[in-house]
Amino acid sequence: xxxxxxxxxxxxxxxxxxxxxxxxxxxxxxxxxxxxxxxxxxxxxxxxxxxxxxxxxxxxxxxxxxxxxxxxxxxxxxxxxxxxxxxxxxxxxxxxxxxxxxxxxxxxxxxxxxxxxxxxxxxxxxxxxxxxxxxxxxxxxxxxxxxxxxxxxxxxxxxxxxxxxxxxxxxxxxxxxxxxxxxxxxxxxxxxxxxxxxxxxxxxxxxxxxxxxxxxxxxxxxxxxxxxxxxxxxxxxxxxxxxxxxxxxxxxxxxxxxxxxxxxxxxxxxxxxxxxxxxxxxxxxxxxxxxxxxxxxxxxxxxxxxxxxxxxxxxxxxxxxxxxxxxxxxxxxxxxxxxxxxxxxxxxxxxxxxxxxxxxxxxxxxxxxxxxxxxxxxxxxxxxxx
Amino acid sequence: xxxxxxxxxxxxxxxxxxxxxxxxxxxxxxxxxxxxxxxxxxxxxxxxxxxxxxxxxxxxxxxxxxxxxxxxxxxxxxxxxxxxxxxxxxxxxxxxxxxxxxxxxxxxxxxxxxxxxxxxxxxxxxxxxxxxxxxxxxxxxxxxxxxxxxxxxxxxxxxxxxxxxxxxxxxxxxxxxxxxxxxxxxxxxxxxxxxxxxxxxxxxxxxxxxxxxxxxxxxxxxxxxxxxx
Ligand SMILES: Nc1ncnc2c1ncn2[C@@H]1O[C@H](COP(=O)(O)OP(=O)(O)OP(=O)(O)O)[C@@H](O)[C@H]1O
Ligand SMILES: [Mg+2]
Numbered sequence: 001x002x003x004x005x006x007x008x009x010x011x012x013x014x015x016x017x018x019x020x021x022x023x024x025x026x027x028x029x030x031x032x033x034x035x036x037x038x039x040x041x042x043x044x045x046x047x048x049x050x051x052x053x054x055x056x057x058x059x060x061x062x063x064x065x066x067x068x069x070x071x072x073x074x075x076x077x078x079x080x081x082x083x084x085x086x087x088x089x090x091x092x093x094x095x096x097x098x099x100x101x102x103x104x105x106x107x108x109x110x111x112x113x114x115x116x117x118x119x120x121x122x123x124x125x126x127x128x129x130x131x132x133x134x135x136x137x138x139x140x141x142x143x144x145x146x147x148x149x150x151x152x153x154x155x156x157x158x159x160x161x162x163x164x165x166x167x168x169x170x171x172x173x174x175x176x177x178x179x180x181x182x183x184x185x186x187x188x189x190x191x192x193x194x195x196x197x198x199x200x201x202x203x204x205x206x207x208x209x210x211x212x213x214x215x216x217x218x219x220x221x222x223x224x225x226x227x228x229x230x231x232x233x234x235x236x237x238x239x240x241x242x243x244x245x246x247x248x249x250x251x252x253x254x255x256x257x258x259x260x261x262x263x264x265x266x267x268x269x270x271x272x273x274x275x276x277x278x279x280x281x282x283x284x285x286x287x288x289x290x291x292x293x294x295x296x297x298x299x300x301x302x303x304x305x306x307x308x309x310x311x312x313x314x315x316x317x318x319x320x321x322x323x324x325x326x327x328x329x330x331x332x333x334x335x336x337x338x339x340x341x342x343x344x345x346x347x348x349x350x351x352x353x354x355x356x357x358x359x360x361x362x363x364x365x366x367x368x369x370x371x372x373x374x375x376x377x378x379x380x381x382x383x384x385x386x
Numbered sequence: 387x388x389x390x391x392x393x394x395x396x397x398x399x400x401x402x403x404x405x406x407x408x409x410x411x412x413x414x415x416x417x418x419x420x421x422x423x424x425x426x427x428x429x430x431x432x433x434x435x436x437x438x439x440x441x442x443x444x445x446x447x448x449x450x451x452x453x454x455x456x457x458x459x460x461x462x463x464x465x466x467x468x469x470x471x472x473x474x475x476x477x478x479x480x481x482x483x484x485x486x487x488x489x490x491x492x493x494x495x496x497x498x499x500x501x502x503x504x505x506x507x508x509x510x511x512x513x514x515x516x517x518x519x520x521x522x523x524x525x526x527x528x529x530x531x532x533x534x535x536x537x538x539x540x541x542x543x544x545x546x547x548x549x550x551x552x553x554x555x556x557x558x559x560x561x562x563x564x565x566x567x568x569x570x571x572x573x574x575x576x577x578x579x580x581x582x583x584x585x586x587x588x589x590x591x592x593x594x595x596x597x598x599x600x601x602x603x604x605x606x607x608x609x610x611x612x613x614x615x
Binding site for chain 1: 440443445446465466469470472473474478480484486487488489493496497498500501502507543547
């Protein structure tokens, strides 16, 4: 027998009580892991945005298309290093509930503009550019559906139909795309604009938006104004913004995420701290007599202190570690879900490390009061007058 | 101090504060117990019997005077030194056993051994279990044992670290006559065969007869009667 056995046996004496405390700690840490991961991914989305990238959308609304003629005019402007255009496909797989994030792109220019964001094997790259019905699939999407290079997949659109009446476009997966950092989401598919545009029944010669890299971030503002002025008073006016601002606006739709996250986590932890702290005080008070006996048997005050802190620490880890595991699983399933909101949600090692540090702090804080009173307890008082 | 004196109290004073008034339990108490003795302490309720055991075992402190046990001035030890000394030299047996409910008999007995380095813990536990004739109950929890069996476990726990002095506070107070006699025989065996010095507080004259002599505590003083004579 050693102190660990004593601690374990103390936790076991009221199994239901210990289990309830562990579960509440588990929930708190699961909330912590998911929300902090989410907050980080939203901030990282803004941070990860290339500083020299501009996005040109229809001024009315970014869901409104632009004529493809805009694209060649934008490319010709001085200060534009590379440009590409993208079109929202509105995809799903087999059934409408299996939403797929699919965009139709111009392969060569797309790969140039996003070269710093994604990793792709040279042979996959070549295959994608060469084959008209080829598609690239992000790692997360490929994992979710179990797809691999060479698979032939029908992707349906809930917006467009083909001239032949079909809603499904057959594509062959040319390769899998990996994000260069964990916060670059890869739950998406891109296919050839040419294939899409020639076969669709309506909407021909329109594009969704234009993405471009400038020669330097310092020309961003001037260039954005130039582009928007060029199309002013035309049938399709544009709004040009940096990708950073674009992403920030996306996040801002959700409000002040960091503040909300801090408030929720703070509330969860304050509640659990009080419940577990109070329960520990009661649990130790019930053992007053036994603590007196241990001291009588020669257990030092420091040893008693350690036993109780060890108990609250073990409880925190028993609840916290599975909670962290649950958070990791939740993060994976949210990332795989079709919502682009969670596409970059990951439980990074530093979040996990922070959580573990927090577990230790939690254990020490909840055990401190009872441990100190047990430390100070006089044997004569504890043995009482029975 | 004669060579074979194990316990010696000199001029010990002990007072308690109850609210605003101070009550004096012992005023210049003197006591001497030779090694190997088995002393029963009797006296009316509130006469200070438990307080005396607490002072001898170093779980309470005297206000003045000297307490020598086995050549050590216990009252001069620091808190941590006292704790260590107690673990090594004194065994306590209480009226209500005071076993840890979540530990088995063997684990309860092992507890005092956890406070100091040393191998062979298992063997010491086995030996103690044999002395109290409970070898077949070592995996049992306190709630699975009778009062008499629990008290035997408590005795085994008190002797497992091989202390010189056993302090028993009404060890049979909660037991019926027959079970009490069994426990008292165990104590007598510990005294006679293993040479343990025992101080036993009791209200029961029949229990006191198992001791070598009885001290009567009244109004903070001893009146000795030698019942063996
Ligand atoms: N911690 C304490 N604070 C205040 N008074 C105390 C304390 N401990 C003991 N006393 C008082 O000291 C006196 C002696 O107590 P003690 O427990 O030693 O008596 P006792 O002889 O063991 O009695 P009993 O036979 O009932 O167990 C009592 O009057 C008791 O009220
Ligand atoms: Mg008493």
